[in-house]
Amino acid sequence: MSFMKTTKLAVAAVAALAATASMALAQGKTLRVVMHSDLKIVDPIWTTAYIVRNHGYMIYDTLFSQDESGAIKPQMAEKHEVSADQLTHTITLRDGLAWHDGAPVTAEDCTASIKRWGARDSVGQKLMSFVDTIAAADAKTIVIKLKSPTGLVLLGLGKPSSNVPFMMPKRVADTDPTKQIEDFTGSGPFIFKKDEWKPGDKTVYLKNEKYKPRAEPASGLAGGKVVKVDRVEWRAISDQQQIANALLAGEIDFVEQPKHDLVPLYKKDPNIVVKDYSPLGNQYVFRMNWTQPPFNNPKVRQAIFYAFNQKDFLDGVIGNPEYYKECKAMFICGTALATEKGMEDKFTSNFAKAKELLKEGGYDGSPIVLMQSTDLDVLTNLAPVAKSLLEKAGFKVDMQSMDWQTLVGRRVKKDAPSAGGWNAALTSWVAADVTNPISAAFLNASCEKAAWGWPCDEGIEKLRDEFARATDPAKQKAIAEAIQVRVSEVGTHVYLGQWYQPQAHHKRVVGFLSTPAPAFWNVELK
């Protein structure tokens, strides 16, 4: 017997054994997916990490949800009424809502959930500053009484991205917001299989057979969440080449974030579909540290708007114009608050103007410490492009390379750059997070309490408060425009265009919805 024959026989024998062994496991329709990260933390209120938000959408439900057009629609809510003085919001829960343990969802559960979310989330905190009381009028009715009118009730409770106001049973929602929950009972379309959760290996969700979807067809995150598979397994594969190999070999069904460089490889296979299911995409951002020179000077920060152009960044990282868009609207092109006000002459790499501003700002030529993340493909090339453009504008740049987690650890340090601090860094947002001035974390200009970079501007804070008070969409738009103009003057951050992350899946998997966070209801295996 030849060597090849012997090897083939041996492998066939092992494969036969494997097939028998896995038959029991393969029962039912199992959707095997690779998400952008492994699930380690399981409290979507405690952290803003996107993978935990995605986990939240599997097992929890929300009172309101955003549909495909961005409109906020009732989800767990049957109806929502606002009093004539706009100070009382009454939300009635729909019939048939139940927790995974069989207990009915009550208004008390929801009020506790809103309070916990309100203690953590940026929009939630702002909303809570308007709230007088939140109480359960009866088992199905939530009453929110406000001190003054605000447009944040629906905007907050229908918030699509981190932190999403997921509803939890009262006993869970009563957990101290600064501590992680330990009970993972939700009322969403899937049930978290805790005993099969192996961090670093897989996370398992089972279809919630008792879930009662809304009657409307699914649209975005709203509408009927009809589950068409028995089980979803999130497989923790970290290596992008291995993810591609596994999808091409049929070992997995869906990849949330295939590497852009590997997209042509996926597209070559007729069994693989490559499509972007997140229409808003993502936004690149350059953030300056306001507490350290030279970016403690508004003129120097303003110079960045003139030094940069978005195309260089997008070409340098994404490359394929099919997956990026230049956009001067801070609140994302195509959304209700999108505007170019204040930015008309920016992002043109007008180095002469940038140099003029640097001179006015008294920049002394000291090198700025620019942090570069080296291990995330969608970020790595941003810093070299920034360095090149900044140098052309007259900055001296000390680009320091490090892995992403080191960067994340360092960016919260307020020390001088020479003592382990920093001057500038780059990151990317899910666009759904920045579609209004309250949820956009980089617009928080409350000094010490702001996100890393710590901008400090009373003007922006006043405008954000005004936005929170506004209930009329036209007025909200006008305030958003004013905020963008103010940002162009003081420079909280510089946004560098929108990019899109296509997903890849086997053609036997159909029914993916257009959503800002991956949704696995409506998906079926043909």
Add this chain to the structure above:
Amino acid sequence: MFAFILKRLLATIPVMLIVAVFVFLMLRLTPNDPAAIIAGDTASAEQVAQIRASLGLDKPILQQFVIWFTRLLQGDLGESFFFKKTVASLIADRIEPTLSLSILTILLAISVAVPLGVLAAYKHGTWVDRIVMGFSVMGFSVPAFVIGYVLIYIFSIQLNWLPVQGYQRIGEGVGGWLYRLVLPSLTLAVIYVALIARMTRTSMLEVLGEDYIRTARAKGQSERVVLFRHALRNAAVPIVTVIGIGVALLIGGVVVTESVFTIPGLGRLTVDAVLARDFPTIQAVILLFSFVYVMVNLLVDVAYTFLDPRIRY
């Protein structure tokens, strides 16, 4: 012998203590902030500070060390910052895949490398010797992840014989367990085969020139008996030493191989913990690896007495 083992066991205490202090300080003195990682991109400074306090990272380093070390002495490895599980349970969960991979690799490596080394020594200077040594050099030179990708391309993508990734627990079926471990073990075994085959050849060459080998041949013993009973047994001490030393290579290889093949073992746990700056898990895993390494060396020393009766402790 008993006194020797006891002495060596006691000697592990200062070694482990140094490792513990070193790992603890290394993690605390580098610019890492697990709280910022946990909080996520959109977190405010206040949220990051709250998480830092809840993890005890706002305390002075000395106080953190005392808390951790006191618990360690009580056998408590602490709780993972990320997984909301005790580090002990995380490690217990990950031991099986790593042990499976390591044992299969060692068995595969020894059963291939020792005969190859013996053959190369026996056929010294011939093309067989050159091929074995050529393979050995290649095995040393090519990184494990490259070997892994090449094997995946051939056996999984092109031939579709073996899976690309994943692990099946032995309790779910021996067939599936073996099926998923073939490629990772082969990948990891290459460097180990190279190391052991080379040492076996060198050691055998030395022994084959000894008088007692000539005597055995003169007595009419078959070449098989001469090689395996007389020569190999006397050449065994350096071979066992290199197998022991190779455990360090194996630990490094497990980290890479488990990551490439998505095996949820201790290697993958180490990578995940390092990337997430999960201090308690990193500390525990490094302590465990150090302990294993020290114990393997002790076992090698004990094995000498069985292989060479002249060695006494």
